[in-house]
Amino acid sequence: MPEKPKVGFYWCASCGGCEESVVDLAEQILDVVAAVDIVFWPVAMDFKKSDVEAMPDNAMAAVFINGAIRTTEQEEMARLLRKKSAVVVAYGSCAHLGGIPGLANLVTRQEILSFVYGDAPSNQNAEHIQPQRTIGTNGAAVHLPAFHETVRTLDQVISVDYYLPGCPPTPKLLADAVTALLSGTLPPKGSVLAPDTALCDECPRKESKPNDLVLEAFHRPHQKEVDRDLCLLAQGIVCLGPATRSGCGALCVDGNMACTGCFGPTSHVRDQGAKILSAVASGMAARESDAIKVALEGIPDPAGSFYRYSVPASLLRKRIDH
Amino acid sequence: MNEQQPQPAPSWEPRIVAFFCNWCTYTAADLAGVSRLRHAPNARIIRVMCSGRVDPQFILEAFARGADGVLLGGCHPGDCHYMEGNYKTLRRMELLKRMLAQFGIEEQRFRLEWISASEGERVKTVINEMTEQLRTLGPLALPRRFADWDKELEPLAHALASTEEAAHA
Numbered sequence: 001m002p003e004k005p006k007v008g009f010y011w012c013a014s015c016g017g018c019e020e021s022v023v024d025l026a027e028q029i030l031d032v033v034a035a036v037d038i039v040f041w042p043v044a045m046d047f048k049k050s051d052v053e054a055m056p057d058n059a060m061a062a063v064f065i066n067g068a069i070r071t072t073e074q075e076e077m078a079r080l081l082r083k084k085s086a087v088v089v090a091y092g093s094c095a096h097l098g099g100i101p102g103l104a105n106l107v108t109r110q111e112i113l114s115f116v117y118g119d120a121p122s123n124q125n126a127e128h129i130q131p132q133r134t135i136g137t138n139g140a141a142v143h144l145p146a147f148h149e150t151v152r153t154l155d156q157v158i159s160v161d162y163y164l165p166g167c168p169p170t171p172k173l174l175a176d177a178v179t180a181l182l183s184g185t186l187p188p189k190g191s192v193l194a195p196d197t198a199l200c201d202e203c204p205r206k207e208s209k210p211n212d213l214v215l216e217a218f219h220r221p222h223q224k225e226v227d228r229d230l231c232l233l234a235q236g237i238v239c240l241g242p243a244t245r246s247g248c249g250a251l252c253v254d255g256n257m258a259c260t261g262c263f264g265p266t267s268h269v270r271d272q273g274a275k276i277l278s279a280v281a282s283g284m285a286a287r288e289s290d291a292i293k294v295a296l297e298g299i300p301d302p303a304g305s306f307y308r309y310s311v312p313a314s315l316l317r318k319r320i321d322h
Numbered sequence: 323m324n325e326q327q328p329q330p331a332p333s334w335e336p337r338i339v340a341f342f343c344n345w346c347t348y349t350a351a352d353l354a355g356v357s358r359l360r361h362a363p364n365a366r367i368i369r370v371m372c373s374g375r376v377d378p379q380f381i382l383e384a385f386a387r388g389a390d391g392v393l394l395g396g397c398h399p400g401d402c403h404y405m406e407g408n409y410k411t412l413r414r415m416e417l418l419k420r421m422l423a424q425f426g427i428e429e430q431r432f433r434l435e436w437i438s439a440s441e442g443e444r445v446k447t448v449i450n451e452m453t454e455q456l457r458t459l460g461p462l463a464l465p466r467r468f469a470d471w472d473k474e475l476e477p478l479a480h481a482l483a484s485t486e487e488a489a490h491a
Binding site: 072075076079106146148149150156157269270271273274275277278280281282284286287289292293296299301302303304306314315316317318319320321322 | 327377378379381382383385386399409410412413414416417418420421424425426427462464467468471472474475478479482
């Protein structure tokens with residue numbers, strides 16, 4: 001019997017949802033396990049970094065890396081896995097675009113450390129002790145990875161062959177990707193393994209989207225009883241559908257929640273936040289500066305709303321610290 | 323830790339990317355030219371058919387590629403050649419201004435002006451004012467900042483490269 005292709009999974013700055021989504025393959029995971037050998041998956045199986053180091057270069061057919069890159073440990077593992085795998089797949093929004101951890105690029109590293117180890121109301125750390133790179137304990141030195149100033153997408157650190165979008169990617173997308181990998185039918189390198197149309201294209205409420213939006217005000221989901229059948233944007237709910245790639249099956253809209261943009265933009269758009277900003281703003285009814293300002297109070301955090309998963313991948317990348 | 327602020331080179335001059343609509347502001351800039359009005363040479367003018375054609379991505383990209391300021395000029399409200407273009411611009415740019423502030427870009431670096439075809443003098447005033455404001459603010463220098471931010475990746479990249487070399491030796 002010929003040797004089965006080897007694959008690995010790894011996580012960086014992420015919540016663990018992407019790891020869950022692999023298990024969400026349900027019984028299909030048995031087909032995957034039958035077809036490939038999983039040789040590295042720290043969250044589920046007992047492999048060590050040294051096992052990876054011992055592999056010859058390109059020993060793995062593919063490695064699925066989720067999470068953004070924030071620490072030197074994540075950076076080092078990403079570089080190592082790049083060497084050991086023929087194909088690197090950025091798995092999920094954080095590896096693809098920076099994801100929720102990427103929102104930390106709107107504050108500085110020092111602000112994070114001061115808050116988390118000092119000012120956070122739940123803290124009991126009167127001396128504001130912060131983690132150090134090296135500490136001595138019981139006569140031994142313990143080293144911690146460095147916490148970078150900037151959160152990065154995976155492809156800002158290593159070269160990436162494919163992207164599986166989503167927070168997390170859906171089981172169908174993962175199954176399709178594994179099938180394409182095994183059958184050698186992967187698209188050109190650099191592709192996002194999802195359709196290249198906007199979410200509105202597969203939205204069940206598509207028919208109710210007016211040609212011209214006339215938005216008097218914006219509402220956050222908890223401020224309004226949301227009609228289950230009507231286009232969310234037409235109801236004044238900021239929905240990122242027009243600037244977001246399809247492929248999820250409009251799951252959030254199905255749950256009566258607006259799209260928050262986790263699949264990132266289509267290939268025609270460079271900067272997802274700027275694009276949805278443009279679409280949302282031009283749909284407003286107001287024509288005078290003062291009225292526009294009043295309506296915009298309904299969007300108190302434009303950067304967080306429009307770049308919820310994509311600050312590190314945006315054109316500006318992070319807040320400038322003056 | 324505050325990042326090091328880019329220090330202007332002695333020869334530094336503010337760079338403004340100016341998107342002017344074909345029907346009003348670009349014509350006004352043309353008028354300023356034929357009227358031999360002198361203004362600061364710091365604006366690179368890009369003619370677009372309508373201020374409404376200016377995608378917010380263009381403005382972010384101008385900053386990301388080294389502009390110190392971006393100026394957007396269109397027809398006065400009610401005068402748009404395409405009826406609604408400048409209203410859309412106004413809405414988008416009000417929202418964009420809020421977002422730029424969240425990214426730490428000072429408000430004087432982005433300016434929206436309505437300048438009609440007859441207001442050549444206004445083109446001169448706006449470009450001169452903006453140039454002076456940017457001179458006070460100093461360079462935005464995003465390309466240099468991006469390179470500075472990425473220096474934190476160098477130690478590990480270098481360490482791995484030298485291990486690699488040692489392994490091959």
